Amino acid sequence: MERKKFLTVCGTGCLGLMVAPMLLQSCMSTKFIAATLNGAFLEFPISEFIESHKEPIKYRNYVITYHEKLKYPICVYRISEGEFKALLMRCTHQGTELQVFGDRLQCPAHGSEFSNLGVVKNGPAEESLRTFPVEVNQNLIKINLS
Numbered sequence: 001m002e003r004k005k006f007l008t009v010c011g012t013g014c015l016g017l018m019v020a021p022m023l024l025q026s027c028m029s030t031k032f033i034a035a036t037l038n039g040a041f042l043e044f045p046i047s048e049f050i051e052s053h054k055e056p057i058k059y060r061n062y063v064i065t066y067h068e069k070l071k072y073p074i075c076v077y078r079i080s081e082g083e084f085k086a087l088l089m090r091c092t093h094q095g096t097e098l099q100v101f102g103d104r105l106q107c108p109a110h111g112s113e114f115s116n117l118g119v120v121k122n123g124p125a126e127e128s129l130r131t132f133p134v135e136v137n138q139n140l141i142k143i144n145l146s
């Protein structure tokens with residue numbers, strides 16, 4: 001094998017070894033929840049935000065919830081104890097489903113970026129994401145879809 005080809009193959013392999021665990025880690029840490037539709041409310045247990053029960057309890061920053069009747073999933077951020085933000089994962093530019101990366105949502109189509117409050121951080125999107133009121137009742141997260 002030529003030296004240049006050998007270095008290219010080795011470089012690509014090393015890059016793959018470095019990137020694969022990061023991609024796996026981001027997928028593994030995202031919690032997806034099949035929620036229950038109860039009238040106008042999408043519901044799931046608030047305990048889904050608990051990542052570890054070991055003291056001190058560790059909470060997830062967000063979960064992604066979905067229901068077969070919804071065209072797009074909803075990302076629910078835990079802003080603080082008792083404060084949540086539910087964002088429809090639909091890009092306001094041309095409707096592509098967004099991807100979540102920590103505290104921001106990114107559009108794979110043209111690169112728009114939104115904060116965990118749904119505010120546009122980078123265009124071409126100009127409008128904020130659709131949000132839904134969230135209430136906590138009897139240990140359930142209740143997202144008001146109406």
Ligand code: FES
Binds near residue numbers: 091093094096
């Ligand atoms: S559809 Fe999302 S940036 Fe264009």
